[in-house]
Amino acid sequence: MFNKVSIIGCGLIGSSILRAVEKKKLASKISVYDKSNQVMEYLKKNFSVNICSNLTEVAKDADLIIISAPLSSYKEILLSIKSNLKLNSILTDTGSAKKEVNKIVNNLGLKNISWIASHPIAGTEYSGPDAGFSSLFENRWCILSADDQVADDKIENLKKFWSKLGSKVKIMSFEDHDYVLSLTSHLPHAVAYSIVRTAINNEDKFKNDVIQYSAGGLRDFTRIAASDPLMWKDIFFDNSENILKVLDNYSKNLDEIKSAIENKDSKKLLEIFSSTKKVRKEIIDAGQDTEKPDFGRK
């Protein structure tokens, strides 16, 4: 569907896109680049696509460029490729925060390039090119954001691209995206990091016990607390305003539970616990999780 697709950054997400584009034959030519030598070696060994040695080369003549690198590297990447972008091409990314990145792109003053941000809500707790797989995006949402002046047919094109990767596509403003994701993804990550740290920052005496008996709840949190540190540091900085706001709301909710425990307020606790029970059912009904007990771990 595109003559040339270029992927900048080939970790879990980038390499999954690469695999899917190759498998589904969505481009006549695929070019890739990653700033890590180790990743480049992996790509050379495992793929027969055009592996570029620098950003200028990977950007050239691409009809669709996908930046799939940490948010903090966008500025440098964009400055390197801006004069090599093809007229009428689409520039997109896969980042988890949008508002700051959008400012950076707008400041470049690109002409005749359609910047449409993408956020595939897909991933695992593993990172790196060997963790990727072509079906990662199947039945997952992908959120697109673009300014008003972007042509509808370009948005339609990118929408088709993600649909071919198996995703369900939704259009959302940059601002709404960052707010919704601060609740569904960024807050859970902040909380997971804190709880795992609380459990292990504990006297050594009980360290082994904590690991051993983690099936009582803790292990669920360790999955997302195992996500890529650099990527998450960037997300927390880029979306700090929303994240700090929802963290405050969260602390209030936690204090409410604390007070109810202190005051032995059964009614309040039961009310809180019952309200959250419903949410899981809604998530399963929306096809966003499995209804198998224990995530079907067994």
Added chain:
Amino acid sequence: MFNKVSIIGCGLIGSSILRAVEKKKLASKISVYDKSNQVMEYLKKNFSVNICSNLTEVAKDADLIIISAPLSSYKEILLSIKSNLKLNSILTDTGSAKKEVNKIVNNLGLKNISWIASHPIAGTEYSGPDAGFSSLFENRWCILSADDQVADDKIENLKKFWSKLGSKVKIMSFEDHDYVLSLTSHLPHAVAYSIVRTAINNEDKFKNDVIQYSAGGLRDFTRIAASDPLMWKDIFFDNSENILKVLDNYSKNLDEIKSAIENKDSKKLLEIFSSTKKVRKEIIDAGQDTEKPDFGRK
């Protein structure tokens, strides 16, 4: 291995024990009782064991009595059965908090009865007798706690019982149990309830979006926030001292992340995120979770 095993309370855990004891033929006679009429109807329809209409009847002549009911119901249950307990029998339970319950049992002044608390670290987010299954305890830990005067052969007997259900058994003091579990299970539940409440207590405008895009992290938390409300209210009350203490430590860890975000302290955030990444590996190495990405949801 026992002449008569009696189970008081037949929800997820009690009915799973019932299924396993029946399947593995660990008792010549099994008696069960549940105070809910609905549960009793379910048991009558689905099991051909001795279904008792009251506590006195279920306790009589049992060599092993297992209380698998909410912690807040123990006092009433124990007062009803205390004069019907068989000499030299074993009294156990399956509760998630131990210190308070142990006080209640000690206050009864039971003679020639071995009270040994059990806590199988097993369960799913579902509750009720239809959610149980006989393999629930396989490869899961079961923690036993008993006072010093309890005879070793009785502890050995109960240990064998859980081993036959497939569990790995560990002995721990009542106090250590409650502290370790406050970290591995009770804190995660408090946090999960708070986060799900934060995400849905949100303006209605975004409610559907939050459900829709929950795969970014939130959905992992909803599993444990869907656990039985009454059971969790009781646990929070019975283990309030430990829980309030670890919640304070947790809040400090969360504040550390907040400050690092506010101060754009990359080094600190990376240090926090890297430390938690290791824990997951240790949990998987300890056989307490699956290493399949995304819990093997796909």
